[in-house]
Amino acid sequence: MAHSHDVPADLTRNQGLVMGALNHSVGPLSAYDILDKLRADGLRAPLQVYRALDKLVERGLAHRLESLNAFVACADEHCHRKGLIAFAICEGCGKVDEFADAVIEERLGDWAQAKGFKVERTTMEIRGKCEVCVAQAA
């Protein structure tokens, strides 16, 4: 879960706190999870967290996992250069693996072009068990 500690310095206080919470978590956190972790730092209302998350997601420092209603720190410094990002979410340990695949993206582009569909955003989330958890279950 390589989390990048070289966080941009121009984050606001709340943004920094939220980013820190995400960076120090092994798995995704809901906005309310984050809020609970940050009450000691003075945060009190969900909106404070949501507003920070909006900015972080906008800047590509964090991602929203639609299928979990939760958020993770971006694990790939350069993911904003890539188009489609996929997430593999382990139901066992909660870890999230982030990856990009040019072939899938191209294939999707082909489909869109054929249909005249203008893609604005794609979410791809794979649920299952990671290697470690598969081994443990056996």
Add this chain to the structure above:
Amino acid sequence: MAHSHDVPADLTRNQGLVMGALNHSVGPLSAYDILDKLRADGLRAPLQVYRALDKLVERGLAHRLESLNAFVACADEHCHRKGLIAFAICEGCGKVDEFADAVIEERLGDWAQAKGFKVERTTMEIRGKCEVCVAQAA
């Protein structure tokens, strides 16, 4: 929005009502949307809708769109034979196009095998504008 009217006959009353609501909608419906449409038929509580939806999704007659917290009728009679299904959701008119792509699925399988990840379920949702809505915007 080809909705299949040859719905299985063994649905329960509530399941049938919910399926009907989905079939007659041009776009996705939230559970609460469905509830409102079915109050006249006697449904009163969210749980009645959610329980029906669970069964319908389980049988592949409906799909849940994670990025919308909403549900659509399955548009492809044979989609349960296919693996990965993708949804293209138009932000303009709300229509949803359901399709399967073997290449994407294979590519995903390759990634999973390389990583030792055991895939259980995949959601792929593309947000954007359909051909009609793109034309209108121009």
Add this chain to the structure above:
DNA sequence: TTCAATACGTTATAGCATAACATCGCCGCA
């Protein structure tokens, strides 16, 4: 008939997200 499985109905509650409004601090500019 008896039992188990499934569906149903109802109330209450938990979890996720945003509206609306006031305030504050920063920075560019008259």
Add this chain to the structure above:
DNA sequence: TGCGGCGATGTTATGCTATAACGTATTGAA
């Protein structure tokens, strides 16, 4: 220096999404 815009913040209230917990009813075998 003082004004004014803008973005971030703080706070309260509210709305939307989903499930827990309980009891009843129906069905369909053994």
